[in-house]
Amino acid sequence: MARVLVMIPSGEVYDHDCVRWYNYKDVQRSIDHYHNIGDAFVFDSSLKLLNFDKLGVLPIADPKMEDIDRLRGEFDYVFLRGSNYVHNSMKWQKTIEVLKRLKLPVIAFGIGAQAPVKGKIELSEETITVLRMMAESSASIGVRGAYSAQVLWDIGIKNVRIVGCPTAFRKNDPNLAITLPPLEEIKQVGITCRREVSPAYAQDIKRYLTFHRDLVKECARRFDVVLMAQGEVEEKKIVFGTPEQGEEAIKALRANKWVGDWFMDDEIEKLYRERLFYSDVVADYEALVQQKDMVLGYRLHGNLMALANGTPSIYFTYDSRTVEFAETYQIPSYDVFSKKEFKLEDYYDQSLFDKFNRAWHMTYREMKTFLDENGIDNKMADVRHVPAKPKQAAAQPAEPARKVA
Known part of the structure; x- marks a missing residue:
C-alpha cells in the first residue's frame, strides 16, 4: 500500500x-x-x-x-x-x-x-x-x-x-453504461446550477443567464426538480443560513445587475426558496443523483457525478472546459451560445448515449x-476481465441539507 x-x-x-x-x-x-x-x-x-x-x-x-x-x-x-x-x-x-x-x-x-x-x-x-x-x-x-x-x-x-x-x-x-428509459418515465430531475459567471470565459453573459433561467423554469414545469448549487455564497445562505441570512441572500441576488436583470425572476425565486439543494459533503451529492432519473445543467462535476452513477446527464457548454469534458466523454451537450433552439428530445437519444458509453x-x-x-497502486479493474455489476440501491444522504418537497 x-x-x-x-x-x-x-x-x-x-x-x-x-x-x-x-x-x-x-x-x-x-x-x-x-x-x-x-x-x-x-x-x-x-x-x-x-x-x-x-x-x-x-x-x-x-x-x-x-x-x-x-x-x-x-x-x-x-x-x-x-x-x-x-x-x-x-x-x-x-x-x-x-x-x-x-x-x-x-x-x-x-x-x-x-x-x-x-x-x-x-x-x-x-x-x-x-x-x-x-x-x-x-x-x-x-x-x-x-x-x-x-x-x-x-x-x-x-x-x-x-x-x-x-x-x-x-x-x-469498467462496465458502466447509460441505458435510457422512455422519456415519459422521467419524473425526478436534478438541475446543476451555475449562475455565477465570468466574462473572461463566457462570451455573452446575458445569453448565458437568460438561457439558464429559461432552462430551469421549463424543467420545473415539466418535472419534479431539485436545483443543485455548488458553493455560491447566496445559495449557501438560502439553504443553510438563518431566516435573516436567507432573505438577505434573496435581496442580494435581486440587486445584482446581471442576476437581477437576467436570471432571478419571481418564478426562479420561488424555486430557490423551495427546491434548492446544497451540501458540504460529497456523499450527499452522490446520494442525490442516485435518486434522480436524469441530471442536466451547467456544472461539470455535478453532471459527471450523475453519469458515474449511471444517471443520464446532458451538458450545457459555455467555455473551453465544458466543451473539453463533453468531447472527451462524448456526452450529449448543447452549446449555450448557439443559435439553435434547445429541445430535450433532441439530446435524450440512446444513439448519443451509446457514443458516450464507448x-x-x-x-x-x-x-x-x-x-x-506511473506505478500507482490503484483499485481500477482491468477492463478485459471484470463482469458487469448489478445496479446497487441508492444510498441515503449522509449529512443534512435542505429538504425539497
Whole structure:
C-alpha cells in the first residue's frame, strides 16, 4: 500500500477516502466565503481510485524546508488533484522550490487548460516550469482532454495521456453504461446550477443567464426538480443560513445587475426558496443523483457525478472546459451560445448515449493505463476481465441539507 501526498487538496478527508468541506458542521464559519464543492468531488473521486494506507498534504504556501525533507522519507509520491490549473493567471506560490527539494514523483491527475474567450492562451514561466517538472518526474501527465493535451504539447511536454476526470470513474466499474428509459418515465430531475459567471470565459453573459433561467423554469414545469448549487455564497445562505441570512441572500441576488436583470425572476425565486439543494459533503451529492432519473445543467462535476452513477446527464457548454469534458466523454451537450433552439428530445437519444458509453469505456482504460504506467497502486479493474455489476440501491444522504418537497 502506498503513502501518498496530495498537492492542493479541497476539503477534509474522513473514513479513509471520503471528502467533505473543512469544518462542515460549523456552517456560519464559511457561509460568507465561496468554495466550489465540485473541487471536493474530484479530490474524493481521486482517493477512491487509489490504494493507500497513508495520506498527507504537501504544503506549497508557507512550507518549512525541514518538513519537506521529512516528507520525502515518509511518502512515495505526490498527486496534483485534477482542476483548471493551466491558464493565464495561475499562481503556484512556492511549488517550484518545494518540488525541487522534495524530489518525489508528481502525478498530474486529470488537470486541464482554460482557454480565454479571445486570443491564445498565454502561460507564465512559472506555470511552464511547474508543468515540466511534473512531466519529468513521472511516466506521463494525465489531462482531461485534447485541448489540454495540445497546450502541453505546444510547450514541449509530450508524455501526455488523456484520462478525463477521476469523478467519472469513482465507482470503479469498467462496465458502466447509460441505458435510457422512455422519456415519459422521467419524473425526478436534478438541475446543476451555475449562475455565477465570468466574462473572461463566457462570451455573452446575458445569453448565458437568460438561457439558464429559461432552462430551469421549463424543467420545473415539466418535472419534479431539485436545483443543485455548488458553493455560491447566496445559495449557501438560502439553504443553510438563518431566516435573516436567507432573505438577505434573496435581496442580494435581486440587486445584482446581471442576476437581477437576467436570471432571478419571481418564478426562479420561488424555486430557490423551495427546491434548492446544497451540501458540504460529497456523499450527499452522490446520494442525490442516485435518486434522480436524469441530471442536466451547467456544472461539470455535478453532471459527471450523475453519469458515474449511471444517471443520464446532458451538458450545457459555455467555455473551453465544458466543451473539453463533453468531447472527451462524448456526452450529449448543447452549446449555450448557439443559435439553435434547445429541445430535450433532441439530446435524450440512446444513439448519443451509446457514443458516450464507448468513449467512457475507452477513457476508463486510459485512466487505468495512466495509473499503472506511473506505478500507482490503484483499485481500477482491468477492463478485459471484470463482469458487469448489478445496479446497487441508492444510498441515503449522509449529512443534512435542505429538504425539497
